[in-house]
Amino acid sequence: GQNIDQPTEMTATEGAIVQINCTYQTSGFNGLFWYQQHAGEAPTFLSYNVLDGLEEKGRFSSFLSRSKGYSYLLLKELQMKDSASYLCAVMDSNYQLIWGAGTKLIIKP
Amino acid sequence: ETGVTQTPRHLVMGMTNKKSLKCEQHLGHNAMYWYKQSAKKPLELMFVYNFKEQTENNSVPSRFSPECPNSSHLFLHLHTLQPEDSALYLCASSQEQGISMGEAFFGQGTRLTVV
Helix, strand or coil: CCEEECCCEEEEECCCCEEEEEEEECCCCCCEEEEEECCCCCCEEEEEECCCEEEEECCEEEEEECCCCEEEEEECCCCHHHCEEEEEEEECCCCCEEECCCEEEEEEC | CCCEEEECCEEEECCCCEEEEEEEECCCCCEEEEEEECCCCCCEEEEEEECCEEEEECCCCCCEEEEEEECCEEEEEEECCCHHHCEEEEEEEECCCCHHHHHCEECCCEEEEEC
């Protein structure tokens, strides 16, 4: 079956760096997506990786290794507003999106 | 403001009630989606409309009935729901189905409680 794994919850300190991992097993691959969802809010698109390597976008970066079925989202200079859930999703060969259950990130002062 | 608006934000309904959820987007997108989000579970895709035509129904019980009158509006009609249907129902849109489905714009959702 198809599967996305990511940690349920992580805690980090304001100003620090945190890495949220996502591993996947899917039937084919057409890209990996990261979303941010604040409590009670809409998920918002953060990043898209289809080739191996690191994509940087301000304080957020996303990495992909297709051979390892692995991605991570790196958040630098953490701010309190980064407290949210981070959702990983993979698009398979049939253009179906397979979602992870999300990682709740708690930022402490 | 994400460009996708859902109403109502909260809904409590009895198991014998009939209600409808509404979604509206003015982003010029051609694909619209209904998702179910339950606590600590992955998003579950329920229905997909592409250019107003339903293209996917992921084995959703018939007590959920979607309607897409035009490319800007999407409804989810609810009747005789069960308590386990309590969840956050999210509407989303994207330019069209396919790869752009991954870069979707979501509404804030309707928090549904079935009593």
